[in-house]
Amino acid sequence: MQEKLQNIAEKVLELACLKGDLQTEVFMLDAQELSLEVSSKEVENMKISQERGLGLRVIKESRLGYAYTSDLSKLALESVVDKAIYNSRETQPDSCWELPKRVNEYQRMSIYDEQIFKVPVEEKIKLAQSVEEAARNYDARVAIIEKAVYQEAQYHVTLLSSLGLSGHYQAAYCGSYAAVVGRENDDNQTGFGMQFGLKYSEIDPKSIGEEAAMKAVRMLGAKTIPSANIPIVFDPYIGTKFLGVLQIALSGEAVLKGKSFYRGKEGMTVASPLITIIDDGTMPNKLGSTPFDGEGIPTTKTVLVENGRLIGYLHNLYTAGKSGVTSTGNSVRGSYKSTPEVGTTNLYLQAGETNPLDIVKEIKRGLYVTDIMGMHTANPVSGDFSLGAAGLLIENGELTHAVKGVAIAGNIKEMLESIDAVGNDLTFFIAKGAPTIRVKAMSVSGA
């Protein structure tokens, strides 16, 4: 496979070379996926996919152009070269555009578990069935298993540039998730559980099913609460959702363009001293780990916020050049169809020392938030958010009853400043991780 991709990529470089004085970079992806969805023990949906394509960046007279194709015939390859050059003509010249140069050696990483593809499909169906069974057996009030899914993917990436870069890797991941409805009287509530990782042997179907069931059942009887300004505890999953918004403010590109509330705050205290945020593309056994980023730069560990102090931003080659620093290896590609942009590898909020139970115990009246609606409406530029929330009421240090139909509002920057407890339970969901965190006080709107 590697050889085949390499040959096509080289062919494109050769074709581009004939077009005169320009720099070229070819990204090639070949991906295969399997997804199995089980319902009432039967396979309800199965998806098998194979996708490949290439994306081409060219720099001509300091102008950048991009084009892509899934058709790899000779004619299509010629056309993609012409298109990228054509597209470059209408963009503004910028001397900071650069394409990746040769890298002598990349770190060896164990990111392809052969075992995933040796296990027969029947076993994987059984795995999804046992997720479903575990959810059903957890509690009699588990009424519907919306989904019990097993998923796996493997992909080859090849990256070549006319400046001598030649990178290749093969990676794979697998995982499973369940979505469950609990029912009591006329009340229906949902819960989910998931695990994704690099190793087949590490999936624990029982815990996935039970987690989904536990979350659905504990929400039964949920009702709204009166508006108040009270302490809020976010479970690790919600913490990772906030990181998804925060990563935009930490992007070197947003900073350069004046779209980040962290602009000009380097070296300053921007969060509670309990907060340390790290992006690390070299972590063993994590989904966001690869030897190099979307531009062939070796991935690294980048401390963004350390004990509340802003250390730096996420950069790709362009934003680093523009800011006078070096790339942090954070160029990320969504697919061959889109240009590489500043993004994250494994982004996490470092664990603290407090047991999550103790975080709740200290609260007289507060809200433990386990579900958020509308996170995509949070404003990454201003940091303002107002979100639908559900979870459990905390009364005298105990989780008492389920709460839904409330909204929480605040500003992410201010929220990070007022975090007064960080749990020791760092948990990863796909490639983002967070522990349980507590915010001193936040506005809750309810009845």
Place this chain on the structure above:
Amino acid sequence: MDKREIGEILKKALGHGADFAEFFLEHKETTSVFCEENRIERINSGIDEGVGIRVIHNNSTSYAYTNDLSLERLLEVAETAGKAAQKEARYPETFNFITPSAEAQFNIRIPPSEIKLETKTSKILEANKAARGVDPRIRQVTVSYGDIKQDIIIANSEGIYVEDARTRTRIAVNAVAAENDVIQTGYFSAGGVTGFELFDDNPASVLGENAARRAVLMLSAQAAPSGKMPVVMDSKAGGTMIHEACGHGLEADLVHKGLSVYAGKKGEQVASPLVTVIDDALIPNKYGSLRYDDEGKPGQKTVLIKNGVLEEFMYDYQTAHKEGRESTGNGRRESYQNRPIPRMRNTYIAPGNTKPHKIMKEVEDGLLVMAMGGGQVNTTNGDYVFDVAEGYLIKDGEIVAPVRGATLTGNGPSTLQAIEMVGSDLGYTIGVCGKDGQGVPVSDAQPTILVKELIVGGRGIDKSNGKIRRI
């Protein structure tokens, strides 16, 4: 790929005894242009093509796709997809394909493929310039433009064969305004099943100005109140509320799985008698308009709720088949990489009789929504949220002051019952709706309406208990 070859592929897919097989070929060409920092920064264009093969056996669906379009590879893929079925195979020697006729024709007057790249960039720069001209506090402007031409062939083992070409064009402007330590944003977009004539009705400069004005307005806005209060939604605000509060819950797959609060309620009064909700593929040139859905079913106008009574759900082939009825033409998919599922098209609350300007006059203390952002719903319990991109406080029937940072939270069925006035106007917004990891273009609309009460999730004064509480 000719009909005979497609027939061979379908036969291969049915070779292990499956009940239904379908072939979906897509050839998509896109161009996108992105302007920021006062300049054209990125231009991207390309071709993506592939085939998805769907096989249904009993209630089990196998879906396989590839972008290797050789007949040999496609036969392999069909074999893989059909393998799960284990019955005696039954299929005709040849398929006599029939093409159902479409009710709608969408005229694409100026295909974007015929427009020079520099004409596209000049429109984008025009929007950028207009936005920056609004106020010196505009710090950044992002304009993104995209056009898509999608050619599809759909054929299935029931003998349906449809070819269609779809063109969509869209533009969005995002403006950032800053003053001292406050940063705010304003967003405005336009798009549809249309060509470059999109700009005839939506001049690029107006789009830019609207986005910038909203960002500047929000600089001086106060924090939105919190708590329960009456809410007026202007027709200009668009239809995110109806999309979330009721649209998703009326998709038949969710209904069948027991994941909708509206399950089992056909024929019942689920909304105020003032409320009629329609999902319509046939409106010319809207963002969710379709000649055929992604299963080859001609687009149609579907009345979901009539005078408050639930009449119909939105069906695709598979959910319709389960009930032994016809699909409503709501089977849609993001691309050849996805199986079709029931999705909305252009969803709206039908206009009523009340003069729109009279509606706000009825409110003593409340919130006026002039623009909605994104939203989300939990269809199982009906709880939903949507973001207010531009909102104002209402006092004694008049606009008092702009507010920022508000999300409205409600419960679908309760909100529909609480709609007390419905205006005679109608306003659309466009969006990309996400479900099961698939995004499809939709539009939503509503008249100016009054909802008796919703929870406003701001950080300001709580007015819900009649007491004023500062936080």
